[in-house]
Amino acid sequence: MMRTTLCLATTVAALSLVSSLNLTNTARANDFPTQDIRLVIPYGPGGATDIIFRLISQEAERDLGVSIVPVNMAGAGATLGSRNVKDSRPDGHTLLGSHDTIALSKLAGMVDYSYDAFEPIALLTQTINIPTAHANHEVQSADQIADYVHENPGQVRFSMIPSSTDHFFWAQFFQEVGIDMADVRLVGYPDTGEQVSALMAEEIDFAMFNLPSGGAFFEDGTFRPLGVAHPERLDSLPDVPTLRELGIEMDHSTSRGIFAPKGTPQEVLDIIAAAYGQALENENLQSRIENEFGSVVRFLAGDDYLEFLEENEAALSAAAENIDFQN
Structure with a gap:
């Protein structure tokens, strides 16, 4: 089983975080969810983003008691799907499964919104570049x-x-x-x-x-x-040094997470986050994510995820200063 030290550490952290997100009687009193959940994936079927979200969602729906229905909505540089979720009713029954492209699209001038147009629910995985x-x-x-x-x-x-x-x-x-x-x-x-x-x-x-x-x-x-943009070497490429080992102070990954429309109640966000966190405790699922898709499980929710997104967008903004998007 491919397993980095970071993955082990973050999985342990996830267990603690999931415990803090236990479904309370107050949240359950809201009767969420009352219907199947629609998960918009702003890419076509068959790619890593599509498959990873489908795998985790199949496990998460066990805890939610309803189906999570993936809807591929590719187009307009992944903004067709994100705009659809942004404009949906904020009741937790429509979600977005996406990654850094949300911030990239704004920085490239394709849309006028970024992470702050949504309620971030949880970071699920990172694919190392x-x-x-x-x-x-x-x-x-x-x-x-x-x-x-x-x-x-x-x-x-x-x-x-x-x-x-x-x-x-x-x-x-x-x-x-x-x-x-x-x-x-x-x-x-x-x-x-x-x-x-x-x-x-x-x-x-x-x-x-x-x-x-x-x-x-x-x-x-x-x-x-030529190098791995990650703090630690990957088990599947044990002889390939990290960029940091080569003197290049840089980490880089595709960070996939779940988002809800702005205004979705916090208790609903917590229920969804807990379900996805519980799903990622499944060792068989972890193994598939790591071995088949070269990704590490990294579960963050609440303020931890918000802080991660702020740092992510700041790093992307700095890189964007060197990009001429007209060429």
Whole structure:
């Protein structure tokens, strides 16, 4: 079973937090939920975000006593789904399962709202991001990228999906290692599949992947992981150092959580958070999240989640200063 020390620590913390979110008689007196819950996922079916939310929700509905019905609502850079939930009745029966894209969309000028347009319920998982090269590339680890760019100004190609997580990843990485954005070529692709194909064809030098998107290619040697943007090494990549081990003070992950429309009562938020926290105590579910999707379970709710989102948005805002969203 793939299990990082952080995962173990946060799972223990989750047990304590779930206990503090026990369903009280007062909350149950409100008779929530009174119907099935609609979980809007602002992406198409089959991706890591879709599957992870479905897996956890199937377990969480056992505690809630109603079905949690996933609704894929892709479009408009994941803002079609988020806007639908934002404008829904704040009664807890419509939720949003999303990640950092909520803040990214505002920073990119796509929408005029961010996390503060919702009631954050709980952080569930984090998928660790990994800078990657094709197997024939001369760069062997992430701490060599800056020198390679300085030796080949204007020639080094980095793939990204405009205004998405990897766009911000590279902006933050360049800032951390001292690379001038004017010295690199950012090549935009519509989706991860196109990026995989481009790196296979050696049309680009570097891409940002994670275990769901790149794990099979790391395993067969097609791609080379250059470092792990996480405080600790991943059990599935034990020989790949963290960026911090390489002298790059940077962590980066895709952080998935549950949100409700603004104004949803706190007792309802607590009931939902407790159900999802209880779901994440399931060891088989933890194993699937970690082994199949290269993610760590990290449950935060209440003020802890609010603080996490504030720090997350501040870091993304700093990275956005180095991004020209018009290009």
